[in-house]
Amino acid sequence: MRVLITGSSGQIGTNVGLALLKRGDQVQGIDLRPNTWTSELPTIECDLAKCAPGELPAVGRFDAVLHLAAHAKVFELVEHPERALENVQVSFTVLEYCRRNETPVVFGSSREVYGDIHRHITDESQADFVVAESPYSASKIAGEAFIYSYAQCYNLPYLVFRFSNVYGRYDCDIAHLERVIPLFIRRIAAGEQIVVFGPEKVLDFTYVDDCVDGVLRGLDALVAGRISRSTINLACGQGSTLVDVVNLISLALRKEARARYEPTRSGEVTHYVADITQARQLLGYQPQTPLTAGIPRGIEWQRETGVLADL
Ligand SMILES: NC(=O)c1ccc[n+]([C@@H]2O[C@H](COP(=O)([O-])OP(=O)(O)OC[C@H]3O[C@@H](n4cnc5c(N)ncnc54)[C@H](O)[C@@H]3O)[C@@H](O)[C@H]2O)c1
Known part of the structure; x- marks a missing residue:
């Protein structure tokens, strides 16, 4: 398959990108910064916040977009909330690309959408958006909400992963x-x-190989059409x-x-602590x-x- 990865120079992008290449898939990365870990991942350096909605610099068609680009540091976004808004703009730009090109999207969301779960509720249906804990949480909630609306209005297939401390x-x-x-x-x-x-x-700390395994399983299931509207906790449990x-x-x-x-x-x-039942049932994920x-x-x-x- 051909996968476009935004945020490909980051931790998860680098790990997943290299794993896809290793099994023979094609990858095109986009990131603000060059990849400092490897020269194997083809990377277009581009600030997605400066792209017009839907206008990504990548050429050709992709089977899926793995959208990971974000300012991902919770406390930094408490101090600079405008960077959380930038996350939302970037997600919108990427989603528009997916809509116009009819390309399924996998979104790197976060356990932060649950807020601070003093109540210890962890399954995917329990996200309560009135408890957004930080501007970073708000940016992930907004990203997810746009995705759900694109699924409703434009039938865009999606998979949202809520990652946790990879x-x-x-x-x-x-x-x-x-x-x-x-x-x-x-x-x-x-x-x-x-x-x-x-x-x-x-x-809930997730070892990187478990995360990569879950993401590859998710990409395969989405591209094959076995799932089309799923939100999944990906963690150790x-x-x-x-x-x-x-x-x-x-x-x-x-x-x-x-x-x-x-x-x-x-x-x-x-x-x-994530409830990973869905990941197990839908993807056969087993950390x-x-x-x-x-x-x-x-x-x-x-x-x-x-x-x-x-x-
Ligand atoms: N790693 C984790 O534990 C974890 C947990 C929860 C959620 N997430 C989410 O998963 C995604 C990937 O996480 P990560 O750990 O690889 O993060 P990371 O910070 O290592 O990688 C994110 C990449 O996005 C790029 N980026 C940011 N803004 C951009 C822009 N405007 N244009 C182009 N590129 C831009 C950054 O340069 C960076 O390389 C992020 O969206 C993050 O919020 C990660």
């Missing part, structure tokens, strides 16, 4: 995006202090606290963590890697690629 490979470009696991790995390895915002937070994360990293690195604990920051989700196995693997990958070599 980690393990191509995720440690700290200058681009500070993700909690790679940040803690780097700091603990360097003997530096870490600040844990909300040590009691329970989150297990909750872990940030203290668990710190302890597992510390154990894998054989280094004691120097941690300072602070309250959760504004806009952050404090409890999320293989719990956090206890994924953290050592992520550290191993960082060592092999030299990211931790100097520490």
